[in-house]
Amino acid sequence: MSKGVRFTLPICIPSLLCLCTVRRLDIAEKVLYNISWACVAVVFFYFFQYFRGVFYIESYDMSFSYACLLPMIILYARKKLYTVPLSFILFVGVLAIGSRGAALYFIVFVLFDMIQNKSKWRWVILMLGILFVVLLPSLADYLDALGIHSRTLSMIDSGDIGSDSGRGSIAGTCWNVLLSKSPILGLGIFGDYVIIGAYCHNIFLEFLMDFGLVAGVILILFLITRLFRVYFHADREYRNKILQYFCAFILPFMTSGSYLINSDFWIFLGLCILIERRNIRLSRKGKFAMRATPSIAVVR
Numbered sequence: 001m002s003k004g005v006r007f008t009l010p011i012c013i014p015s016l017l018c019l020c021t022v023r024r025l026d027i028a029e030k031v032l033y034n035i036s037w038a039c040v041a042v043v044f045f046y047f048f049q050y051f052r053g054v055f056y057i058e059s060y061d062m063s064f065s066y067a068c069l070l071p072m073i074i075l076y077a078r079k080k081l082y083t084v085p086l087s088f089i090l091f092v093g094v095l096a097i098g099s100r101g102a103a104l105y106f107i108v109f110v111l112f113d114m115i116q117n118k119s120k121w122r123w124v125i126l127m128l129g130i131l132f133v134v135l136l137p138s139l140a141d142y143l144d145a146l147g148i149h150s151r152t153l154s155m156i157d158s159g160d161i162g163s164d165s166g167r168g169s170i171a172g173t174c175w176n177v178l179l180s181k182s183p184i185l186g187l188g189i190f191g192d193y194v195i196i197g198a199y200c201h202n203i204f205l206e207f208l209m210d211f212g213l214v215a216g217v218i219l220i221l222f223l224i225t226r227l228f229r230v231y232f233h234a235d236r237e238y239r240n241k242i243l244q245y246f247c248a249f250i251l252p253f254m255t256s257g258s259y260l261i262n263s264d265f266w267i268f269l270g271l272c273i274l275i276e277r278r279n280i281r282l283s284r285k286g287k288f289a290m291r292a293t294p295s296i297a298v299v300r
Helices: 002-020 025-051 062-078 083-097 100-116 121-134 136-145 151-158 167-181 191-196 203-233 236-249 264-292
Strands: none
Touching: 002 264, 025 062, 025 083, 025 264, 062 083, 062 100, 062 236, 083 100, 083 136, 083 151, 100 121, 100 151, 100 236, 121 136, 136 151, 167 191, 167 203, 191 203, 203 236, 203 264, 236 264
8 A cells, every 4th residue: 555555556557547648748758758868868967976986886776777877778779979979988887886777778769779770870870889898897997996886887797697686586486476365356456565575576477466476477478468459550760669668668667667656667658649649640641642633544
């Protein structure tokens, strides 16, 4: 009840409902772009205060990482001479003081974008990416000299980058509890919190914990089917937008976070609804244009 009243009811669900009232998708996109710039300003102020010696960084910050993920993806997707460098500056900041999850999901989007958009710049970005990987040890040494111990770079250096940090144990506990207590009906909303005192760290498993194997599987299949329908009915430009929103808002739920206390899942649903409305509107315009075009008879 405490988390539902604090997060789910006043923040998460209204985020979806508010987006559904937006008339045009470009309005929401403009807001996301402006929010990304606001995040950049905050991050640069954060860095500036650190180098002034106002505070010290003693451990990695997961919240900081995922707060930077959306601006990184949005700014990179703009493909401007000033947005792409800013995106990679945020990426370096995430590597320095953040968690590996946000950095990984940003890389996933960049790879998807390079595959989908056959731009001449993709080879430049690929070469810069290879150069960056080669210079990672030097970056780690530089950060150590500044007094910043990067957890992500340390895990890469030690070969422990694939460690699940205990998430596998949590998932195993959740499965055992679900199958032993109520596999059909599930444990109810926030059931994982009540039973094991933590969330599942995986949105699909959380659906099954909350709604059971029957309703949970139906819900997962419904959401996946609707997402594919929106994606394949969109044009090339908006397919790329769906990918960038998926990487920014949904991929983090595969390893961290809960859709019941984080609005990102609901924002993604709202954006997909707006894209679907756009698809329907363009489809109707296309059909109307075909009906309105007079037939041309060729007479010899």
